[in-house]
Amino acid sequence: MLEVSGLKKRYKEKTVIDQLSFQMQRGEIVGLVGENGAGKSTLLQLLATIMQPTEGDIQLDGLSYRNDRKKIRRKIGYVPQDISIWEEFTVEENMLFFEKLSWKRRSKEQCRQLCLDMQLTHWKESVQSLSGGMKRKLNLAISLLHDPMLLLLDEPTVGIDLKSKTEIGTYLHSLAKNEGKMIIYTSHDMDEITHICDHVYSIGKDPFYTELLKGKGVAVEVIA
Ligand SMILES: Nc1ncnc2c1ncn2[C@@H]1O[C@H](COP(=O)(O)OP(=O)(O)OP(=O)(O)O)[C@@H](O)[C@H]1O
Ligand SMILES: [Mg+2]
Incomplete structure (x- = not known):
């Protein structure tokens, strides 16, 4: 189980994430939506232990991000927004x-x-x-x-064709449902998000995505 409580991230004088809280269970896929600059990649980097939050705590299966970072790293798979391979x-x-x-x-x-x-x-x-x-x-x-038990994917399907997108979506679904992995991923493709995610969270102040998804009958929760 992943528990995020009262998370805040400030870059110098700019607060990007403020009072963000949510929980997720094994086997769930969470979609993160929000405008450019809303803080999606920042949140994934905090969850990936690449950055430290300004305030708040994160727990993964009872391990605290404050005290158990080494153990936590072994349980996380992270794919950054920019491809990083040889x-x-x-x-x-x-x-x-x-x-x-x-x-x-x-x-x-x-x-x-x-x-x-x-x-x-x-x-x-x-x-x-x-x-x-x-x-x-x-x-x-x-x-x-x-x-890893927690998979953090920053726009894994950006710029790719529908067939590959569908293959990746099907695969992520099987990782969550058959292997009990927790998956958090960001995307600007609302059809994809609504299709494969168990929960959709919106971050940032702009209500655009929230309204758009509600219009499609998708339950979306604003988390910060
Ligand atoms: N290392 C950094 N130092 C200072 N500001 C940063 C840093 N990283 C991100 N920011 C700022 O934090 C805000 C959130 O950025 P972030 O990359 O998390 O947004 P995003 O939701 O992932 O956007 P996109 O949809 O464009 O990928 C932006 O205003 C960005 O300029
Ligand atoms: Mg981003």
């Missing part, structure tokens, strides 16, 4: 390189299977020859190497 290496070389850095040992076949699970079949191809959607799939596969 462009000049093949898919195979990327997977095997990141497996070496991972906390969990995986065989070559298991690494390959992680890619195949989301229809990434270009094992021997160099990353620079892959499409944007395939690169996003590879980044996602890398984030799963250590079998």
Whole structure:
């Protein structure tokens, strides 16, 4: 279970996140919506332990982000908004390189299977020859190497075609429902969000997304 309470993040004099609280259970997918600059990536970075909050606390399965950061890191998979893989290496070389850095040992076949699970079949191809959607799939596969329980995905489907989007959505759904992972992801695609998420949270002051989703009959909660 993830519990976020009274979270605040200030960059110098600018407060981006204020009094943000929510909870989620294993097996749930949460969608985060909000205008550009609302603080979605900031929230994911706080949850990924990359930044410290100005105030507030986060707990993951009873472990506090204040006291147990090392243990918590092992339970988190994070894919940043900007793709971060080795462009000049093949898919195979990327997977095997990141497996070496991972906390969990995986065989070559298991690494390959992680890619195949989301229809990434270009094992021997160099990353620079892959499409944007395939690169996003590879980044996602890398984030799963250590079998994290909490998966934080910053716009995992931006700029990719409907087929890849659907494949990623189906895969995320199976990770949550069959393996009990908690998934939080951001997207500006409201159809996708409404389709695969159990809960949709809106952050930021602009009511645009909240109204849009309510108009589609989707329950959306404003969390900060
Ligand atoms: N490291 C930083 N230092 C100072 N300000 C920052 C920093 N990172 C983000 N900000 C500011 O915090 C606000 C929220 O940024 P953030 O990237 O979290 O928004 P976002 O909701 O992810 O937006 P987008 O939809 O464009 O990805 C923005 O005003 C941004 O300029
Ligand atoms: Mg962002």
